[in-house]
Amino acid sequence: MPPRLLAIGGWLRRRAENLLCLLLLAMFVVFTLQIIFRYALNLSIGWTHEVSVALWIWIVLFGSAFVVREVDEIRFDLIWGGAGDKARRIMQVICAAALIFLFGISLPAVIDYVTFMKVESTAYLKIRFDYLYSIYVVFAVAMIIRYLWLAVQAIRGTAPDAFDPTKAGSGV
Numbered sequence: 001m002p003p004r005l006l007a008i009g010g011w012l013r014r015r016a017e018n019l020l021c022l023l024l025l026a027m028f029v030v031f032t033l034q035i036i037f038r039y040a041l042n043l044s045i046g047w048t049h050e051v052s053v054a055l056w057i058w059i060v061l062f063g064s065a066f067v068v069r070e071v072d073e074i075r076f077d078l079i080w081g082g083a084g085d086k087a088r089r090i091m092q093v094i095c096a097a098a099l100i101f102l103f104g105i106s107l108p109a110v111i112d113y114v115t116f117m118k119v120e121s122t123a124y125l126k127i128r129f130d131y132l133y134s135i136y137v138v139f140a141v142a143m144i145i146r147y148l149w150l151a152v153q154a155i156r157g158t159a160p161d162a163f164d165p166t167k168a169g170s171g172v
Contacts, residue, residue, distance in 0.1 A: 047124040065142035096151035
């Protein structure tokens with residue numbers, strides 16, 4: 001890959017991490033407000049719960065789409081770690097094909113459902129559900145592109161990284 005594209009990709013990745021940090025900070029502030037209002041001021045406010053849930057959805061799906069690296073994904077390390085380069089490439093292609101197929105076949109229905117949800121909104125802030133859940137469409141498209149790329153890399157002969165027991169990871 002050209003160095004210029006790698007530099008742009010790195011810059012975009014850092015901005016995505018920055019955005020995730022801001023979303024997490026916002027969720028923390030709103031959660032803290034909820035605690036203060038409920039327990040210190042004895043006032044119940046519902047919008048804080050609504051904002052926390054919305055931010056959590058966006059943090060998880062946006063983070064999975066743009067920040068979480070392939071090596072950070074959960075795997076069956078026992079099988080993956082014991083496999084050689086060729087076997088890992090084959091497993092990568094099979095896994096990628098399955099995920100591309102599943103995300104691809106569900107994408108039209110997901111888009112249809114998300115666009116249909118414009119008729120509903122949240123209880124307190126009246127945020128339309130199509131805006132709230134639009135991140136899932138972005139996530140699904142990003143997963144299709146990611147796994148297309150990984151499948152092409154595996155077919156071209158680049159094996160996914162082997163399991164390294166000396167690095168902290170899944171707790172193995």
